[in-house]
Amino acid sequence: xxxxxVVDDEREIRRLYADxxxxxxxxxxxxxxxxxxxxxxxxxxxDLVVLDIQMRGExxxxxxxxxxxxxxxxxVILCTAFGSxxxxxxxxxxxxxxxxxxxxxxxxQEIRRLLEKRK
Amino acid sequence: MEPSCCxxxxxxxxxxxxxxxxxxxxxxxxxxxxxxxxxxxCPRFMEDVRRLRKDPDSLAEILxxxxxxxxxxxxxxxxxxxxxxxRNREIKFLHEVSLVLQTSMDVDxxxxxxxxxxxxxxxxxxxxxxLLLVDKExxxxxxxxxxxxxxxxxxxxxxxxxxxKNHSLRELAQTFxxxxxxAEKARFQDLLEKLSVPLSRSNHLFVRTLNEQKSSHVQDLYxxxxxxxxxxxxLEVHEMILVPLISxxxxxxxxMADNIINGQPITTDDLHSLETFALPVSxxxxxxxxxxxxxxxxxxxxxxxxxLKEQQEIILRMEKMALxxxxxxxxxxxxxxxxxxxxxxARTLIKNTPPDDSxxxxxxxxxxxxxxxxxxxxxxxxxxxxxxPTFDLWDVNQLITGVYxxxxxxxxxxxxxxxxxxxxxxxxVRLDYKKMTYCLRSIINNSLEAMPRGGxxxxxxxxxxxxxxxxxxxxxxxxxxxxxxxxxxxxxxTKDIGSGLGLSLCARxxxxxxxxxxxxxxxxxxxxxxxxxxxxxxxxxxxxxxGSGR
Numbered sequence: 006x007x008x009x010x011v012v013d014d015e016r017e018i019r020r021l022y023a024d025x026x027x028x029x030x031x032x033x034x035x036x037x038x039x040x041x042x043x044x045x046x047x048x049x050x051x052d053l054v055v056l057d058i059q060m061r062g063e064x065x066x067x068x069x070x071x072x073x074x075x076x077x078x079x080x081v082i083l084c085t086a087f088g089s090x091x092x093x094x095x096x097x098x099x100x101x102x103x104x105x106x107x108x109x110x111x112x113x114q115e116i117r118r119l120l121e122k123r124k
Numbered sequence: 125m126e127p128s129c130c131x132x133x134x135x136x137x138x139x140x141x142x143x144x145x146x147x148x149x150x151x152x153x154x155x156x157x158x159x160x161x162x163x164x165x166c167p168r169f170m171e172d173v174r175r176l177r178k179d180p181d182s183l184a185e186i187l188x189x190x191x192x193x194x195x196x197x198x199x200x201x202x203x204x205x206x207x208x209x210x211r212n213r214e215i216k217f218l219h220e221v222s223l224v225l226q227t228s229m230d231v232d233x234x235x236x237x238x239x240x241x242x243x244x245x246x247x248x249x250x251x252x253x254x255l256l257l258v259d260k261e262x263x264x265x266x267x268x269x270x271x272x273x274x275x276x277x278x279x280x281x282x283x284x285x286x287x288x289k290n291h292s293l294r295e296l297a298q299t300f301x302x303x304x305x306x307a308e309k310a311r312f313q314d315l316l317e318k319l320s321v322p323l324s325r326s327n328h329l330f331v332r333t334l335n336e337q338k339s340s341h342v343q344d345l346y347x348x349x350x351x352x353x354x355x356x357x358x359l360e361v362h363e364m365i366l367v368p369l370i371s372x373x374x375x376x377x378x379x380m381a382d383n384i385i386n387g388q389p390i391t392t393d394d395l396h397s398l399e400t401f402a403l404p405v406s407x408x409x410x411x412x413x414x415x416x417x418x419x420x421x422x423x424x425x426x427x428x429x430x431x432l433k434e435q436q437e438i439i440l441r442m443e444k445m446a447l448x449x450x451x452x453x454x455x456x457x458x459x460x461x462x463x464x465x466x467x468x469x470a471r472t473l474i475k476n477t478p479p480d481d482s483x484x485x486x487x488x489x490x491x492x493x494x495x496x497x498x499x500x501x502x503x504x505x506x507x508x509x510x511x512x513p514t515f516d517l518w519d520v521n522q523l524i525t526g527v528y529x530x531x532x533x534x535x536x537x538x539x540x541x542x543x544x545x546x547x548x549x550x551x552x553v554r555l556d557y558k559k560m561t562y563c564l565r566s567i568i569n570n571s572l573e574a575m576p577r578g579g580x581x582x583x584x585x586x587x588x589x590x591x592x593x594x595x596x597x598x599x600x601x602x603x604x605x606x607x608x609x610x611x612x613x614x615x616x617x618t619k620d621i622g623s624g625l626g627l628s629l630c631a632r633x634x635x636x637x638x639x640x641x642x643x644x645x646x647x648x649x650x651x652x653x654x655x656x657x658x659x660x661x662x663x664x665x666x667x668x669x670x671g672s673g674r
Binding site: 015017018021024025028059104105106107108109 | 457460461463464465466467468469470471472475491494495498502
C-alpha cells in the first residue's frame, strides 16, 4: 500500500485530502508546516508528497527544494490555488501540478499516474 | 612754323580732328585732354614735332623722350589694371565660395562646392578635380569624388551646357549637389577606386604629399616613380597638381587637379591659388563631418531616450497590472481554500448518502454552487494573468542590463568585474522574459560561485545570420567534458553550495524556447555559455529601433 504525505497549512484541507485519499486505499499522513513535513520524511519512507504551494509563513517551494535535494526519486505534486506556480521556476521541479479544487478527480489521477510510473 | 594740324588751338570744330567722335565731343573744347588722348598718337602732330626739332632752340627735341615714357607707363598701367581685375574676380569668387563653405553643414555639399569651384571657368578653371579623403577606420586614403569631363566628348557637352545656362558658381554647385552628385560619383567610381591608397604606404606620392603637408606639382606622372602604373593609366594625364587638405594638423585628404582635356600647362599661380583655397575647404569638410557625426549621435540619443521613455511607461503599466494581479490572486487564494473545503466535503458526504435520501438534493446543490464559484474564480485569475503576458517581443540587451543591475551587489561582494558588450542594432526577440531572466541569473550565479575569489565575466550579444547570440564568458576554473555533460542534467552540482538545479533548469527553459544552449570550457581557462535564439520574420520586421514588449 502506497504511503502519501499531504502538506498543507489549512487543517480542513488536510482532513479532506486524507479522507478522500484513504478512501482510495492509500495510507496518508499530513503535515501543517515545513518543519513537520521534514520530521515525518526523516522518520518514515513515503511514496509521494502532495504539497500546497502557498502556505502561511513559509513557501511550499522551499519545502519542495528541500525534499528534492534529499530524495531525488520521490514524486511531488504541487497543489496551487491559482496559476502563479508559473512565476517561479523552482516549481518546475515538481512532477505534476494540480489546481486546488473541490473536485479531487484530477489529483487522484495524477497520484495514480506517478505511482504507476515509479513501479 | 605753321602747325599742320589743330593741336595748338584752345577750341576746335568737329571737322578739324578726324579722330574725335560725337561721343567725346567735349574734347573739342578741352585742349589738354584732347592733346593727351589723341594728338600724341596723331601722325600730323608727330610730323609737326619732327619739323619743330629742326629748330635748335626748341624744347621739342625732348618731347619724344616724354612721349616714349608716357606710352610705356600707359601699357604697364593697362597690364596692372587687368591683373587687378583678375584678382578682384578671384576675391569675389573666393568670397562666394567661402560663404557656401561656411554655411554648409553637409559634407557632400561642401565637396560639391569645392570641386565645382576648382573646375568652373569662373573659378580656377582647371579641367578636372579629384578628391581623396582619409578614411580613419580603414587607414586608407580613399578616392571620394571627382568633377569634370571624363572624356573629350563629355567636355564639349558639359561646357556647352554650362555656357547656355550661365549659372553663378553657387547655382552651379547647388544644381550639381542636388541633381548630379550620385550620378557623378558613379561615373568616376572605377577611377576613384583605383586611386585609393593605404595610409601605411608612406612613400606613395599621394600619402607622402599628405604627410609632408606640402603641395606638389608633377610635370610628368608617367616619369613619377612613387605612383602605381595602374593609377597613372587611369588618370590619363601627364601634368597634375596635388594639394594636401589639412585642418589643425589633422590630415583630411588630398585635392588633385589637372587639365586633362585641353592640356594647358598649369601655372605656379594656379598652384598658389589652389593652396589658398585648400585651407577653407579643409576646415569646411572637417566641420561638416563633425556636424554629421554629432547629428548621428544626437539621433541615436534621442532614439534611446524615446525608447527609455516607452520602456518606463511599459514598466509602470506592468507594475500597476502586477498589483491588480496580486490583489486578485490574494482574494482568490483566500476564497479558494474554503470553497475547496465546502465543495470537497460535500462530495465526500454525497458518496455516503443513499440515492433516495431527501438531503441528497441539498448536498448536490452545495457541490454545484461550489463548482460554479470555482469556475468564476478561475476566470478572474485567468484574466488577471493575461493582463501582463510575459511571453512577448523583448529587447534582449535590456533584459541583460536589467539582470546586470540587479546582480551588481553580488559582483561587488565577489570582487567580480562584469563587462557588457551589447550590439545595439539587434531586433527584439519573442521570449518569456521571466524565464529568460531566470536563465541568465542562473548562468551568472554559476560563474559567481565558480569564482569565489573574483574574476571577470563578459556578456556579449551579437547577431549571427538568423540567430541572436548571448555569450557569457567567465574567467573561472573551467570544467571538464564530464562536468559539462552532467551540469545540464537535473540535480548535478560540483559545487558545495547551491543546489545545482539552476543550469539543468536553464537547459529545460531554453529547450522550451526552441533556443540553443551550449557550454564551451577548458579546465583552467574559464567557461563560455552560449544561448542562441532564433530570429523569425516578425522580429526582422520590427527592426533594431522597435521598442520591446507591448
